[in-house]
Amino acid sequence: MRLDFLLAAVVLIIVGTAGFLVVFAESVLALQGVYQWYPQFVAQQWFIYDELFTIFTFSGLFFGSLTASLILSSTNRTLITGLLCTISGASVSVTSLIAPLAVLWKSVLYYFLPLFLAPLVGTLLFYHAKLIR
Numbered sequence: 001m002r003l004d005f006l007l008a009a010v011v012l013i014i015v016g017t018a019g020f021l022v023v024f025a026e027s028v029l030a031l032q033g034v035y036q037w038y039p040q041f042v043a044q045q046w047f048i049y050d051e052l053f054t055i056f057t058f059s060g061l062f063f064g065s066l067t068a069s070l071i072l073s074s075t076n077r078t079l080i081t082g083l084l085c086t087i088s089g090a091s092v093s094v095t096s097l098i099a100p101l102a103v104l105w106k107s108v109l110y111y112f113l114p115l116f117l118a119p120l121v122g123t124l125l126f127y128h129a130k131l132i133r
Contacts, residue, residue, distance in 0.1 A: 005129035010071050012122030013082065016089060017064030019114035023092065024057035049099040053092060057115075060088030064119060074130055082123030089116035 030050045034043045063085035070078040093116050096107040 002129045002132060005125045005132075006071065009122040009125035009129065010068060012118045012125065013064055013068045013071065013085070016085060016115060016119035016122065017061060017068060019118070020057050020060040020064055020085075020088070020092075023053065023111070023115065024061050027053035027057055045100055049095060052095045056088050056091040056095060060085055060092065060115060060119075063088060067119075067123070071126060079123065079127060079130070082119060082126060085119040086116065086123055089119050092116070 027050055031047075031054055034046055034050060037043070038046065063081045067078060067081040067085055070081060089111075093107060093112045096102060096111040097104070
């Protein structure tokens with residue numbers, strides 16, 4: 001396997017996983033404080049989106065960590081966990097676009113690039129390195 005592709009893949013997967021960690025921590029804090037920050041009728045509108053963010057970022061954090069730890073083993077499990085991490089990032093990006101008061105540039109900058117694009121490119125680099133082995 002090409003070491004430079006693997007190194008780039010590991011870095012991108014770790015960047016995505018770190019992004020998932022940050023958003024997961026923020027979404028857990030939002031779940032804990034949503035009823036303290038907003039009136040109940042407003043909080044009920046946001047609660048489902050905060051739950052989705054928490055679920056998708058936790059799964060991205062889990063699969064990103066698993067991918068980063070398995071990447072040197074060069075197995076199909078690594079590719080599958082990388083794809084699951086990418087799907088989690090896509091889910092967070094879509095949730096950020098359908099949430100109330102969504103702003104396109106914030107969704108792209110905060111969610112699409114670090115949580116979807118970084119794991120996608122990392123997984124594709126791993127797949128490419130595996131092919132040219």
